[in-house]
Amino acid sequence: xxxxxxxxxxxxxxxxxxxxxxxxxxxxxxxxxxxxxxxxxxxxxxxxxxxxxxxxxxxxxxxxxxxxxxxxxxxxxxxxxxxxxxxxxxxxxxxxxxxxxxxxxxxxxxxxxxxxxxxxxxxxxxxxxxxxxxxxxxxxxxxxxxxxxxxxxxxxxxxxxxxxxxxxxxxxxxxxxxxxxxxxxxxxxxxxxxxxxxxxxxxxxxxxxxxxxxxxxxxxxxxxxxxxxxxxxxxxxxxxxxxxxxxxxxxxxxxxxxxxxxxxxxxxxxxxxxxxxxxxxxxxxxxxxxxxxxxxxxxxxxxxxxxxxxxxxxxxxxxxxxxxxxxxxxxxxxxxxxxxxxxxxxxxxxxxxxxxxxxxxxxxxxxxxxxxxxxxxxxxxxxxxxxxxxxxxxxxxxxxxxxxxxxxxxxxxxxxxxxxxxxxxxxxxxxxxxxxxxxxxxxxxxxxxxxxxxxxxxxxxxxxxxxxxxxxxxxxxxxxxxxxxxxxxxxxxxxxxxxxxxxxxxxxxxxxxxxxxxxxxxxxxxxxxxxxxxxxxxxxxxxxxxxxxxxxxxxxxxxxxxxxxxxxxxxxxxxxxxxxxxxxxxxxxxxxxxxxxxxxxxxxxxxxxxxxxxxxxxxxxxxxxxxxxxxxxxxxxxxxxxxxxxxxxxxxxxxxxxxxxxxxxxxxxx
Amino acid sequence: xxxxxxxxxxxxxxxxxxxxxxxxxxxxxxxxxxxxxxxxxxxxxxxxxxxxxxxxxxxxxxxxxxxxxxxxxxx
Numbered sequence: 201x202x203x204x205x206x207x208x209x210x211x212x213x214x215x216x217x218x219x220x221x222x223x224x225x226x227x228x229x230x231x232x233x234x235x236x237x238x239x240x241x242x243x244x245x246x247x248x249x250x251x252x253x254x255x256x257x258x259x260x261x262x263x264x265x266x267x268x269x270x271x272x273x274x275x276x277x278x279x280x281x282x283x284x285x286x287x288x289x290x291x292x293x294x295x296x297x298x299x300x301x302x303x304x305x306x307x308x309x310x311x312x313x314x315x316x317x318x319x320x321x322x323x324x325x326x327x328x329x330x331x332x333x334x335x336x337x338x339x340x341x342x343x344x345x346x347x348x349x350x351x352x353x354x355x356x357x358x359x360x361x362x363x364x365x366x367x368x369x370x371x372x373x374x375x376x377x378x379x380x381x382x383x384x385x386x387x388x389x390x391x392x393x394x395x396x397x398x399x400x401x402x403x404x405x406x407x408x409x410x411x412x413x414x415x416x417x418x419x420x421x422x423x424x425x426x427x428x429x430x431x432x433x434x435x436x437x438x439x440x441x442x443x444x445x446x447x448x449x450x451x452x453x454x455x456x457x458x459x460x461x462x463x464x465x466x467x468x469x470x471x472x473x474x475x476x477x478x479x480x481x482x483x484x485x486x487x488x489x490x491x492x493x494x495x496x497x498x499x500x501x502x503x504x505x506x507x508x509x510x511x512x513x514x515x516x517x518x519x520x521x522x523x524x525x526x527x528x529x530x531x532x533x534x535x536x537x538x539x540x541x542x543x544x545x546x547x548x549x550x551x552x553x554x555x556x557x558x559x560x561x562x563x564x565x566x567x568x569x570x571x572x573x574x575x576x577x578x579x580x581x582x583x584x585x586x587x588x589x590x591x592x593x594x595x596x597x598x599x600x601x602x603x604x605x606x607x608x609x610x611x612x613x614x615x616x617x618x619x620x621x622x623x624x625x626x627x628x629x630x631x632x633x634x635x636x637x638x639x640x641x642x643x644x645x646x647x648x649x650x651x652x653x654x655x656x657x658x659x660x661x662x663x664x665x666x667x668x669x670x671x672x673x674x675x676x677x678x679x680x681x682x683x684x685x686x687x688x689x690x691x692x693x694x695x696x697x698x699x700x701x702x703x704x705x706x707x708x709x710x711x712x713x714x715x716x717x718x719x720x721x722x723x724x725x726x727x728x729x730x731x732x733x734x735x736x737x738x739x740x741x742x743x744x745x746x747x748x749x750x751x752x753x754x755x756x757x758x759x760x761x762x763x764x765x766x767x768x769x770x771x772x773x774x775x776x777x778x779x780x781x782x783x784x785x786x787x788x789x790x791x792x793x794x795x796x797x798x799x800x801x802x803x804x805x806x807x808x809x810x811x812x813x814x815x816x817x818x819x820x821x822x823x824x825x826x827x828x829x830x831x832x833x834x835x836x837x838x839x840x841x842x843x844x845x846x847x848x849x850x851x852x853x854x855x856x857x858x859x860x861x862x863x864x865x866x867x868x869x870x
Numbered sequence: 871x872x873x874x875x876x877x878x879x880x881x882x883x884x885x886x887x888x889x890x891x892x893x894x895x896x897x898x899x900x901x902x903x904x905x906x907x908x909x910x911x912x913x914x915x916x917x918x919x920x921x922x923x924x925x926x927x928x929x930x931x932x933x934x935x936x937x938x939x940x941x942x943x944x945x
Binding site for chain 2: 210260261263265291292293294295298299302409410439440441444445448466468476478481569572573574576577679680681682683684685686687
């Protein structure tokens with residue numbers, strides 16, 4: 201590795217676009233050690249040298265208010281980055297230079313990238329990057345991040361920053377800070393070199409801002425009496441407001457003669473009049489998402505077709521293998537597990553592709569921020585961002601799509617919580633089973649069942665938000681919205697497609713691993729390896745029947761319940777097979793493809809299952825783990841096996857408890 | 871008066887800002903500081919407030935806006 205570059209910028213500064221353009225598909229998403237914050241790293245090669253890129257978590261400043269900021273600070277101060285690329289938005293230069301002003305005083309080499317040059321130009325703003333470079337003392341360039349062909353100037357600036365070890369000239373900022381009460385005295389109390397890689401000016405400013413990390417660092421570096429003096433001076437200073445003000449005073453001075461613009465009176469655009477309307481905002485937002493989802497089926501269909509085609513191979517392949525004298529066990533493994541898994545994965549992958557494309561598009565054009573605004577009040581009650589409404593809506597179609605769509609949520613804890621709640625939303629497969637079963641047992645009463653299911657869904661989400669919310673989104677991290685609504689942008693299709701394809705490919709590999717693993721496990725449990733002997737699952741089911749009776753499920757229904765955690769459509773197939781004394785393994789294998797509904801399933805069920813049992817079963821499979829692919833997608837998005845397992849166990853237990861409650865209520869009625 | 875009492879389409883100069891140090895640092899970093907000019911775009915019930923400042927449209931939590939003291943100015 202010849203150098204490590206860290207990307208630093210406020211939200212909407214185009215940081216991820218630069219990251220994607222630099223690394224292409226050579227990126228890795230994980231978690232920062234011990235923290236619930238997403239870690240994005242990647243590499244690129246230029247002139248035969250390999251570079252590492254770290255996308256630092258998004259935040260508006262460097263003050264250690266949240267895990268994101270602490271991670272960013274630790275990374276920079278540790279000296280892991282050889283150079284820091286600071287990003288700012290050319291179209292909102294004054295405000296977005298705040299990050300640069302907050303960085304000034306840190307001695308790690310840096311360069312400044314003024315992004316979105318195209319938008320600024322459209323607004324009639326001209327920026328003299330050379331003049332700004334002169335004032336700042338670090339390389340400054342202007343680019344449109346989405347134009348990956350014009351990265352030559354980016355690399356040139358990067359090289360200069362590395363070789364010259366360019367550090368921001370802070371004399372102008374110091375002059376502005378000298379007007380802050382107590383600043384000069386505090387700075388004098390802190391000797392240079394007290395903390396590695398940062399100047400005493402920077403430590404002084406952060407001390408005034410009462411930054412937790414700096415306060416701790418100073419405790420280590422200073423004597424007790426000096427610390428007491430610093431503390432006393434801090435209390436009488438103007439705090440973050442005073443230093444923030446100085447930073448903007450300095451920014452204004454920097455921009456004098458650099459930025460030329462026409463001042464125009466702002467007004468709300470026509471589109472925003474609709475989206476931000478107190479009456480029409482919510483319907484407009486929901487309609488936009490739904491239209492987007494319908495539209496997403498068009499690019500998704502080819503992938504779904506591939507899935508069906510793979511599924512159709514099962515029969516011919518099985519016959520061919522049998523003809524070639526391959527053992528039944530191996531055929532079952534190849535056709536029932538491997539081919540079936542990939543058929544399943546590809547069908548859902550189509551949905552993921554579509555959802556990523558639509559969500560990516562909405563984010564890029566700026567609609568996503570409006571969605572956050574419109575649903576902020578509602579979702580804040582669950583401890584979530586307004587955007588979380590989108591994965592919920594998607595989950596009515598497919599939970600895997602919902603999990604993939606939670607990518608738009610930039611806070612890891614809120615993302616995991618969103619997925620955990622999205623699991624409670626009955627998916628398309630559940631909606632194909634619930635009305636059919638309800639109508640069979642309850643006739644017109646089916647409407648009431650569906651209403652009860654929807655009411656339970658809301659209750660489930662509310663309870664789940666309380667169960668997991670405390671850990672995932674800590675009380676002290678729940679604060680009111682302070683968010684920029686960016687101007688609408690035209691989408692850059694090339695970059696968007698590259699990103700979506702990359703993500704879909706990534707999802708495919710990770711999801712395949714989990715799906716194959718889980719399906720093989722189920723296969724091992726449900727397959728008769730010795731002809732005539734009962735499979736393990738069958739034996740367990742019979743032994744624990746007295747227990748499952750409490751939940752309103754005999755062993756046959758309980759097996760169907762287990763099958764529903766692999767795939768919901770499959771539950772009915774299992775019932776069909778078991779009540780007609782079909783082969784246990786065939787039932788399970790077909791459960792995956794969902795094709796084994798017996799023609800007289802209705803008669804079979806009515807003859808063997810009572811009304812309370814039926815109602816309990818409907819609730820149990822609806823609120824069970826959605827399916828194995830949703831499980832895999834959850835693992836992919838949360839990057840945490842622990843949380844994925846926790847959510848899965850919670851839903852399995854929750855479904856059984858619901859089932860027991862419903863069953864006993866049913867016994868009172870009938 | 872407090873920012874939350876401002877009507878839509880009015881402009882003001884920010885006076886003092888009150889809140890915990892976390893709020894102060896966040897509001898500063900998005901560009902709202904004492905002395906800056908701010909324009910109220912929308913002020914609807916059950917929604918965050920929408921203001922315009924330093925070339926940026928910003929959504930702000932209503933409760934926290936009560937801590938922002940402003941002085942209305944003629945446009």
